[in-house]
Amino acid sequence: MAKPINPIVKQVLELGPTIAFFLIYLRIRDDVFTFGGTEYTGFIVAAIVFVPILLVAMAILWKLTGELSRMQVFTAVMVIFFGGLTAWFNDERFFKMKTTIVYGLFAVLLGIGLMRGQSWLAYVMNDMMPMREEGWMILTRRLCAAFAVMAVANEIIWRTMSTDAWVKIETFAFPVALMAFLMWQFMALQPYLISDETTDDS
Structure with a gap:
């Protein structure tokens, strides 16, 4: 624990x-x-x-x-x-590609779970935020798409923009965008959350 x-x-x-x-x-x-x-x-x-x-x-x-x-x-x-x-x-491209690979793998893993009719996101986060299965499936689909978009965005950014710009976006823009997206989703999915009261009643 x-x-x-x-x-x-x-x-x-x-x-x-x-x-x-x-x-x-x-x-x-x-x-x-x-x-x-x-x-x-x-x-x-x-x-x-x-x-x-x-x-x-x-x-x-x-x-x-x-x-x-x-x-x-x-x-x-x-x-x-x-x-x-x-x-x-001695090639900075490998470190820049890391972000693409990480986001891309997250999208692929979530996508594989969705194709199997499962939310692997729930397996990781359900203890922190109990939610009904329907809510987890919605969040997983949206987060899968968000990770895919961020992976593509990183590829475009590091290949077309300066290293200075990539470092700033990697350090601030991506984390802030992901955090804002998650906060938005958690607010939108409130009806699917399982409260203590709901658990007690059932």
């Missing part, structure tokens, strides 16, 4: 690594670093440094709460994998 944690501390641990990446990038984006005879841009160094920062934050979160969500673990694996490819090939 998860242990209680101060919400502010939780937000800092979850969002802190991304903000740290953004600040580090701003500080060293115009610099070039040489390691082992190979030159690396500031973006690539910031991406590499982001990996241990994320792992430390997740370790602290796990220590404080006693658990990590499947989504957090999956995201960490993707960051490690694509961060490693970015460093190995």
